[in-house]
Amino acid sequence: MSQAILSLKNATIYQEDKVVLSNVNLEVNRGEFLYIIGKTGSGKSSFMKTLYADLPLTEGTGHIVDFDLETLKENDIPFLRRKIGIVFQDFKLLPDRSIQDNMLFVLRATGWSDQNEMERKIEEVLDKVGMKNYAQKMPHQISGGEQQRVAIARALLNDPELILADEPTGNLDPQTSVEVLDVLKKINGNGKTIIMATHDYALLMKFPSKTLKCEDSKIFEVVQRTV
Ligand SMILES: Nc1ncnc2c1ncn2[C@@H]1O[C@H](COP(=O)(O)OP(=O)(O)OP(=O)(O)O)[C@@H](O)[C@H]1O
Numbered sequence: 001m002s003q004a005i006l007s008l009k010n011a012t013i014y015q016e017d018k019v020v021l022s023n024v025n026l027e028v029n030r031g032e033f034l035y036i037i038g039k040t041g042s043g044k045s046s047f048m049k050t051l052y053a054d055l056p057l058t059e060g061t062g063h064i065v066d067f068d069l070e071t072l073k074e075n076d077i078p079f080l081r082r083k084i085g086i087v088f089q090d091f092k093l094l095p096d097r098s099i100q101d102n103m104l105f106v107l108r109a110t111g112w113s114d115q116n117e118m119e120r121k122i123e124e125v126l127d128k129v130g131m132k133n134y135a136q137k138m139p140h141q142i143s144g145g146e147q148q149r150v151a152i153a154r155a156l157l158n159d160p161e162l163i164l165a166d167e168p169t170g171n172l173d174p175q176t177s178v179e180v181l182d183v184l185k186k187i188n189g190n191g192k193t194i195i196m197a198t199h200d201y202a203l204l205m206k207f208p209s210k211t212l213k214c215e216d217s218k219i220f221e222v223v224q225r226t227v
């Protein structure tokens, strides 16, 4: 197994016919925790969308969790997304059903059928984010931070090697953001690779890690100042 879980070479990322990021060259190794920062509109989400094949890679090459992005077929996308856990700013839980049923929905949609196995898996992932006792709650009965922890648990259901989180703390207060980062760091400590887009410089200072910045259609590594 190669060390790199993601590599992009000479990639250009477009939205419609506009270049968002050009000449992207990067390699992310298994087990890394990588931040993507940059002003609004600088291309963080477009970068993430390219990685989970919501935006096709039309220029350059990209290799992610054993898929080639430039040759990826529509039919391959669900299989790619099983190897990647995705977490969004707005949680995206289905509001009309319990936490347990949100999880069951994802498991069934990704080929699970054994009821006992599904229940065991749901308990395992909820336990990882400290939400084991909330399975029967409806999304509106729990706080934003708790919903985000559930969304992280949902992202873990198919044991992804890589988690992509696009501003996962964007809707949360500073204290709750720290709690969510604690969860992501713990998951990273257990060997999962995490790429997280964020605006939140306070979090970067509190949990320093390798950081890439999007600016002027480029993405490049920045060295964090600790003063
Ligand atoms: N669906 C779309 N169609 C056309 N252009 C888009 C689309 N989504 C984003 N863009 C444009 O692409 C550029 C990059 O947007 P992107 O959403 O990647 O930025 P971002 O860094 O994630 O910003 P934010 O911090 O506000 O989330 C912007 O100029 C934006 O207007």
Ligand SMILES: [Mg+2]
Pocket: 044, 045, 046, 166
């Ligand atoms: Mg964005």
